[in-house]
Amino acid sequence: xxxxxxxxxxxxxxxxxxxxxxxxxxxxxxxxxxxxxxxxxxxxxxxxxxxxxxxxxxxxxxxxxxxxxxxxxxxxxxxxxxxxxxxxxxxxxxxxxxxxxxxxxxxxxxxx
Numbered sequence: 001x002x003x004x005x006x007x008x009x010x011x012x013x014x015x016x017x018x019x020x021x022x023x024x025x026x027x028x029x030x031x032x033x034x035x036x037x038x039x040x041x042x043x044x045x046x047x048x049x050x051x052x053x054x055x056x057x058x059x060x061x062x063x064x065x066x067x068x069x070x071x072x073x074x075x076x077x078x079x080x081x082x083x084x085x086x087x088x089x090x091x092x093x094x095x096x097x098x099x100x101x102x103x104x105x106x107x108x109x110x111x112x
Contacts, residue, residue, distance in 0.1 A: 045071075 013021040033042045045067075052063045 010021070010025075013024065029046060033039055033046065036042055048067060049064060052067070053060050055063065
């Protein structure tokens with residue numbers, strides 16, 4: 001769980017020193033993105049989020065919520081596809097005979 005003092009720090013900074021808050025926010029985001037192996041994707045998502053943040057706060061919150069829902073839906077679909085592929089692989093491997101072959105629609109394929 002996140003330390004409540006971290007939220008308190010960011011909240012106070014946003015209220016008392018908005019320019020410093022924005023600078024530190026960007027630095028924290030950049031540090032996080034730079035440490036990732038998915039920098040391109042994260043930079044694009046951040047670019048989209050920054051564009052949305054330029055709107056009215058309520059509208060921004062709604063749009064960011066939709067963006068997150070889209071990404072979670074995409075992730076769910078990817079996991080479901082992977083699950084299907086794993087089931088297919090399990091079925092193929094279950095058909096393997098003692099000699100290390102797989103019996104499929106196109107004959108026998110040696111695995112070794």
